[in-house]
Amino acid sequence: MDAVDIKGMMQGMGEAARAAAAELAFAPADAKRDALLAAAEAILAREADILSANARDMEFGRQKGLSPALLDRLELTPARVAAMAEGLRAVAAQEDPVGAVMAEWSMPSGLDIRRVRTPLGVIGVIYESRPNVTADAGALCLKAGNAVILRGGSESLHSSGAIHECLVAGLRAAGLPEDAIQRVPTRDRAAVTEMLTMTGYLDVIVPRGGAGLVGLVQREARVPVFAHLEGIVHIYVDAAADPEMARTVILNxxxxxxxxxxxxxxxxxxxxxxxxxxxxFLTDLMEAGVEVRAGAGLTGSVPATEEDWGREYLDMIIAAKLVDGVDEAIAHIRRYGSQHTESILTEDDAVAERFFARLDSAILMRNASTQFADGGEFGMGAEIGIATGKLHARGPVGAEQLTSFKYLVTGKGTIRP
Amino acid sequence: MDAVDIKGMMQGMGEAARAAAAELAFAPADAKRDALLAAAEAILAREADILSANARDMEFGRQKGLSPALLDRLELTPARVAAMAEGLRAVAAQEDPVGAVMAEWSMPSGLDIRRVRTPLGVIGVIYESRPNVTADAGALCLKAGNAVILRGGSESLHSSGAIHECLVAGLRAAGLPEDAIQRVPTRDRAAVTEMLTMTGYLDVIVPRGGAGLVGLVQREARVPVFAHLEGIVHIYVDAAADPEMARTVILNxxxxxxxxxxxxxxxxxxxxxxxxxxxxFLTDLMEAGVEVRAGAGLTGSVPATEEDWGREYLDMIIAAKLVDGVDEAIAHIRRYGSQHTESILTEDDAVAERFFARLDSAILMRNASTQFADGGEFGMGAEIGIATGKLHARGPVGAEQLTSFKYLVTGKGTIRP
Known part of the structure; x- marks a missing residue:
């Protein structure tokens, strides 16, 4: 396909998504739930097809020389297929956010005002090798009454295609428009470029993947983006921390x-x-195989350098530094952090309060492991990603944050003086 | 000043705003309220200075050949100065949105999770001739804990300057950073161009003014924008409308x-x-001096043409058209509307429900005058504008919608299995 064809194809998908979104906006909660449950059924019933599509992708990935870590992300197993179906059921079981009354009040003028949740519209999801994002993202967008255009990684083309067919089967079974969940059927990168500027069709883009993909989307998109570029996650061990608790929490x-x-x-x-x-806890970490990059005064595996502050390793490596109290910790996090998640370990309420008030990360924790930064662990059923921006969505993005709202105002022939 | 100087000046203002925002984020509610009350005092105390600054602007406006309507917007009177002070007091009296717990729940893991309101950060406000926007916008941004950079119309340079000084006096009296409310001190349009792309310093831009200004900002800004371009407001008179109520509401x-x-x-x-x-009601309108542009089958002042559908007159002109029931009304509004405000006049609950569910304007009304589309009338104390976008802010934008949120998570040494 040449660039002109891709543009035409994407615009066509955009038109179809808009039309589907207009219908989905007032689809009954039951129909959306039924579609998700039917999609879960379809995924279990077609396990063999999905696994054989995945085998083709794995073969393509091996030939392309993907790393073992990437191949692991790409691979589907019967257990992973079952987990996808379970995820769809979990989203189905959540309360429908659309139509919920967020606030309700009356004015002296005689007007009764309600603020109610509405879908956002059309969401674009751009992701890398994990095929299960197809199911998770499709389900969350549908739950919130949004149409979605999914663009999976080129490695997972066949797996995503097979999963997408199950989602469409669910929509069909529930009598919902099939274009509510569309998938870009090509490996051509021009489709991504086109999505980033489709402001007339897409209301928001969610990129899921490494810093390369997310950075590209954040830089180039004209459509608003919900994402985090990095999770430079800090733990501050306060003077009033419980030393045993610190060992358990930090290792986890x-x-x-x-x-x-x-x-x-x-x-x-x-x-x-x-x-x-x-x-x-530094000894614990090293015994568990973690490389500790230690600042002045601390003993680790290797000395830390200036480049270790504000670094996201995503690996068995951690940096460690001595600070003078909570204010120096706050200053360090403000300078080097990514406003994703930070945790304070302390038994002192006033210090914890200061840490909570003076930092502005999407998630601030006290005496808890930062591994809880996850939509499921927040009770959202699933998440489409974690956002560190401050507009609209922040932290784990579940169905509720994929909605907007409108005001419904009722009078009795009320006029304004 | 040349373009390089303007860029440097704006970046400097951006840096100062960021620093002020970091302090404001945890400023006590009392300090913000005191600053607003002190600013109101200052405005009343300096009425003479403000009026004489305004006289200079009016003279400049007359020489520039501004229309009487624009001169009226620019003009300040003792009553208008008093109204500004009253507006500041109204915002001061509102509840502080920052720190409010929006939701609170516990998870089986042992985590207690709170979602609390935080300021957005730094807001840019670009407006035209009304000098009172200086006070309203400055007050709302401060209330929500945001720093703000105000860029008023070149005609109102001196008036805005005098009002801005009162706001700064308020900040000073309350011990808050003076850079929390900054004002671009030049008529040079390059400052606006710079603001539109200051993504590192501004979190959101609010344009206040005509379609020319708002359209420019929406097209050119790389910073997110809260705004509406047009208010193409429809009223649908249903078969089950009360005819007398229709006359009263439509005329208003x-x-x-x-x-x-x-x-x-x-x-x-x-x-x-x-x-x-x-x-x-068409006869009523014509008797009141309104030009009625009537579609086929209706008698008005002149016949409507295709160009009259989807037109914002902002004048004593209205279009009128016969439709076959609520679905044709909905289809017309979807095609020609601007998702600002629409009203249905009907005694039939099912028809009203259909209108509310199937349209997606920021404000939908039933049996009420569309003139109520206003933050004050919604109980927000004041508004910085009305937004028709679907991300973050929608409808009248008051202090609450100028906030973001963060999650505060408390455990007891809780780790994730």
Whole structure:
């Protein structure tokens, strides 16, 4: 396909998505739930087709020389297929956000005012190798009454296609417009370029993937973007931290899954804590196989350099630094952080309050592992991603944050003096 | 000043605004309220200075050949100065949105999660001749804990300057950073061009003014924009409308103030209503001096042409058209509307529900005058504008919609399995 064809194809998908969104906006909650449940059924029934499509993608990936980590993300197993179906059911079981009354009040003029949730419209999702994003993103967009255009990674073309067919089967079974969930059927990168500027058709774009993809989308998109570029996650160990709790939480925050965005990347340790208790968690980390890049006064695997502050490793590496109290920790995080997630370990309420008030990350935690930075762990059923921007969506983005609202105003022939 | 100087000046203002915003984010509610009350005092105390600055602007405006309507917008009187002070007090009296807990829940993991309001950051306001926008916009941004950069119309340079000094006096009296409310001190248009792309410093831009200004900002800005380009406001007179109520509401919706964005621009009249009751409100409108541009089958001042559908007159002109029921009205509004405000006149609940569900304007009304499309009338104390976009802010934008949020998560040494 040449560039002109791609443009025409994408515009056609955009038109179809707009039309589907106009219908979906007032689709009954039951129909959307039925579509998700039917899609889950279809995924289980077609497990063999999905796995064989995935085998083709894996073969393509091996020939392309993808790293073992990327191949692992691409691979589907019966357990992963079952988890996708389970995810669809979890979203189906959530309360329908559309039509919910967010606020309701009356004015002295005689007007009764309600603010109610509405769908956003049409969402574009651009992702990399994980095929399950097809199911998660499609389901969340549908739940919120939005049409969606999915553009999966070129490696997962066949897997995503097979999953997408199940979603469409669900829409069909529930009598909803099939164009509500569309998928870009080509590996051509021109489709991505086109999506980024389709302001007439897309209301928002959600990129899911590495910093390369997200950075490209954030730089080039004319359509608004919900995303985070990096998760430079800090844990501050306060003078009043419980030393045993610090050991448990820090080990979990780094090693449970070092490659997720909520994995801790930098420890800030109060000097008074260190003087009283040392830093036994650094030893724990090193024993667990983590490379500790230690600032002045601390003993780690290697010394930290200036480049280690504000670095997202997504790996079994962590930076550590001594600071003078919560204010120096706050200053460090403001300078080097990415406003994703930070945690304070302390038994002192006033210090915790200061950390919560003076930092402005999407998620601030106290005495908890940063690995909880996840829509499911926040009770959202699933997430389409985590946003660090401050407009509209922030933190884990579930169905509710994929909505807008409108005001419904009722009078009795009321006129304005 | 040359372009390089303007760029440097604006970047400097941006840096200062960022620093002020970081402090404002945790400023006590009392300090913000005190600043607003002190600013109101200063405005009353300096009435003479403000009026004499305004006299210089009026002289400049007359020499520039501004229309009487524009000169009226520019002019300040003792009553208008008092109204500005009153507006500041009204915003001061509103509840502080920052820190408010929007939602609070616990998870089976043991985490307690709160979603709390935070300021957005730094807001840019670009407006035309009305000097009072300086006070309103400055006050709303401060209330929500945001720093603001104000760029008023070149005609109102001295008036805005005098009002801005009062706001700064308020900040100073309350011990808040003076850079929280900054004003671009030049008529040079290069400052506007610079603001539109200051994505590193501004979180959002609010343009206040005519379609020329708003269109320019919407087209050129790289910073997100809260605005409406046009208010193509429709009223649908249903078969089940009360004929007397229709007369009262329609006359008010057009003639109370024909130049505001909530003024009705197009009447859609159900054929069955017309067969039963005629259209006495068209006669009322014409007697009140309104030019009625009437579609086929209706008698008005002149016949309507295709160009009259989807037209914003902001004047004593209205279009009128016969339609076959609510669905044809909905189709017309979808095709020609601007998603600002529409009203349905009907006693039939099911028809009203259909109108509310199937249209997606920021404000939908039933049996009420569209002149109520205003933040004050919605109970927001004041508004910085009305937004028709679907991201973040929609409808009248008050202090609450100038905020973002963050999640505060508390555990007890909680780790993720």
């Amino acid at each position: 925050a780094k090693t449970r899954r070092p490659g997720v965005c909520g994995s801790a990347e930098c420890l800030l340790i109060d000097r008074a804590f260190f003087a009283a208790h040392g830093a036994p | 919706a057009k003639t109370r103030r024909p130049g505001v964005c909530g003024s009705a621009e197009c009447l859609l009249i159900d054929r069955a209503f017309f067969a039963a009751h005629g259209a006495p």
